[in-house]
Amino acid sequence: MPTPLASTDREAALQAVIDALKQENDYLRWQLAKARRERFGRSSERGDLLDQLPLYEEPAQALPEVMPETATAKCVARSPRRAGQSRPRLSDTLPREEIIHAASDGCACPACGGALKPLGEDVSEVLEYVPASFKVVRHVRPKLACGRCDVIVQALAPSRPIARGLAGPGLLAQVLVSKYCDHQPLYRQSAIYARHGVTLSRSTLADWVAGSSHLLRPLVAALQRYVMNGDKVHADDTPVPVLAPGRGKTKTGRLWTYVRDDHASGSPDPVAVWFGYSPDRKGEHPQRHLRDFAGILQADGYAGFNQLYATGRIQEAACWAHVRRKFYDIAEQQASPVALQAIARIGALYGIEAEVRGQATPIRQQARQARAGPLLAALHAWLHDAVRALPRKSVLAGAIHYALARWTALTRYVDDGRIEIDNNPAERALRGVALGRKNYLFAGSDTGGHSAAAIYSLLGTAAMNGIEPLAYLREVLARIGDHPVNRVDELLPWNLVPCASSAKVA
Numbered sequence: 001m002p003t004p005l006a007s008t009d010r011e012a013a014l015q016a017v018i019d020a021l022k023q024e025n026d027y028l029r030w031q032l033a034k035a036r037r038e039r040f041g042r043s044s045e046r047g048d049l050l051d052q053l054p055l056y057e058e059p060a061q062a063l064p065e066v067m068p069e070t071a072t073a074k075c076v077a078r079s080p081r082r083a084g085q086s087r088p089r090l091s092d093t094l095p096r097e098e099i100i101h102a103a104s105d106g107c108a109c110p111a112c113g114g115a116l117k118p119l120g121e122d123v124s125e126v127l128e129y130v131p132a133s134f135k136v137v138r139h140v141r142p143k144l145a146c147g148r149c150d151v152i153v154q155a156l157a158p159s160r161p162i163a164r165g166l167a168g169p170g171l172l173a174q175v176l177v178s179k180y181c182d183h184q185p186l187y188r189q190s191a192i193y194a195r196h197g198v199t200l201s202r203s204t205l206a207d208w209v210a211g212s213s214h215l216l217r218p219l220v221a222a223l224q225r226y227v228m229n230g231d232k233v234h235a236d237d238t239p240v241p242v243l244a245p246g247r248g249k250t251k252t253g254r255l256w257t258y259v260r261d262d263h264a265s266g267s268p269d270p271v272a273v274w275f276g277y278s279p280d281r282k283g284e285h286p287q288r289h290l291r292d293f294a295g296i297l298q299a300d301g302y303a304g305f306n307q308l309y310a311t312g313r314i315q316e317a318a319c320w321a322h323v324r325r326k327f328y329d330i331a332e333q334q335a336s337p338v339a340l341q342a343i344a345r346i347g348a349l350y351g352i353e354a355e356v357r358g359q360a361t362p363i364r365q366q367a368r369q370a371r372a373g374p375l376l377a378a379l380h381a382w383l384h385d386a387v388r389a390l391p392r393k394s395v396l397a398g399a400i401h402y403a404l405a406r407w408t409a410l411t412r413y414v415d416d417g418r419i420e421i422d423n424n425p426a427e428r429a430l431r432g433v434a435l436g437r438k439n440y441l442f443a444g445s446d447t448g449g450h451s452a453a454a455i456y457s458l459l460g461t462a463a464m465n466g467i468e469p470l471a472y473l474r475e476v477l478a479r480i481g482d483h484p485v486n487r488v489d490e491l492l493p494w495n496l497v498p499c500a501s502s503a504k505v506a
Helices: 004-040 047-056 069-076 169-180 186-195 202-215 217-228 284-289 303-310 320-334 337-356 361-388 395-405 424-429 431-440 446-464 469-482 485-491 497-502
Strands: 232-244 249-260 272-278 295-298 314-317
Touching: 169 186, 169 202, 169 431, 169 446, 169 469, 186 202, 202 217, 202 446, 202 469, 217 249, 217 272, 217 446, 217 469, 217 485, 232 424, 232 431, 232 446, 249 284, 249 424, 249 446, 272 284, 272 446, 284 303, 295 303, 303 314, 320 337, 320 395, 337 361, 337 395, 361 395, 424 431, 431 446, 446 469, 469 485
Parallel strands: 232 295, 295 314
Antiparallel strands: 232 249, 249 272
16 A cells, blocks of 8 residues: 555656646647638737736736736727728829710700800719830841941940840839739749730749849849948848759748838838848858947847857847747747736837837837836846746746846847837838748759849839839939949938939829
8 A cells, every 4th residue: 555655756747747748738739729810910020919808817926926906007098090982182293094975976065056155164084094015126226337447337236135135124113013913923024915915924024033133233232231331230031842853842041131121110221131041040141241230239139140149240130020920829829827917018118119209219218227227127136026826837927038038138228229129120121031932942053042142132222212123224224234333322222313314103
């Protein structure tokens, strides 16, 4: 017969196993919910979950400190919806065709025969679509011969974007924008062009993409220099499937994005993004990309950046959106009161940012120190108290430890008005890559990855500056072949005046 002590030890061991299994089950459920949301759910992480907060006011033992009511109310409040929305106004820049519908062929009244006089008119507009079309441009160069000395005179042949290539700058721009802005794979484009009676194989289109990327290389290098000459850069990366030659399957490459965007701190400098490609995610790649940069690097917690921070030349600024996302995933799956409270507290910090966005750096710094500083101090103490009441290996404890381990980098924005509260500019720059990746599935090679990075850089920068990408790229491809390489900065989106002034996005 087992002794009471042995029975107690057995029960304790069984309880420990049960607790471990519960933690593992919670973690697996959280991972499954997160994966489902990332694949099928909406990307927005607004404060809808905070509506559940009043349900958890009673179990105060899990919440060492209660969130101030004013801050919570500010996080929960939503912008009012308009009861009805009027039809969008058609842009004044669109060409217009006027058709006059006369009520009578003559000037006599159909009722009494009297003379008619103008009374006014009713005007309505209908938006019509003119399908895209191809045309052949014939460059004719007459030859002239001198009757006295047999000299032949002929104009020089105009340069082409791709030497001896069939495509003009407009067609090349269309292929590139369709692939990298509209996410149309080359095989789909080939089928679309065939419907117009033009046979262009996928291999031909791929050669055009590679040739255009090579032609644009000096301009992309100038864009990289501009991005790295700022004193703050947002950085992020995303996986890109790349066909591995000879293996019959794909490998995982990376596209790295670096964004220079200081508009939120009142800077008039143009916004720009530069993409770099690498065949893997080793830290040597961002270290190479940022070798000439000195300033503030706003990024996630990727360990490959640590060597850059160690030199002191680059300061780390972490991202509150990443912290909030971890609590959001937990709250959505478990409705945890601690996670909901954390979301509410972080939301109060974002409320302050919304009020100072676009203000000058000193104003932002002063407002943050006066208002966000006390909230962050209270949040720091609250996280320490909350984590003590949680199992060490729980998902919620992991989210809290993630924030506490990066606290210095997370709070650096309070004392520096140049820094943003999150790294969303870099994440926004990667949205087009994520959409395109779903359509064209993989890059054909590492060379294709570098080509994609170059085109994404130019098209992304044009869109960020409100310039229509197709018009910009067509202008660049028409000029760059004859443009002096030491003046290539003139072709950056904000410097290309004719394109920028006539092709603004409405």
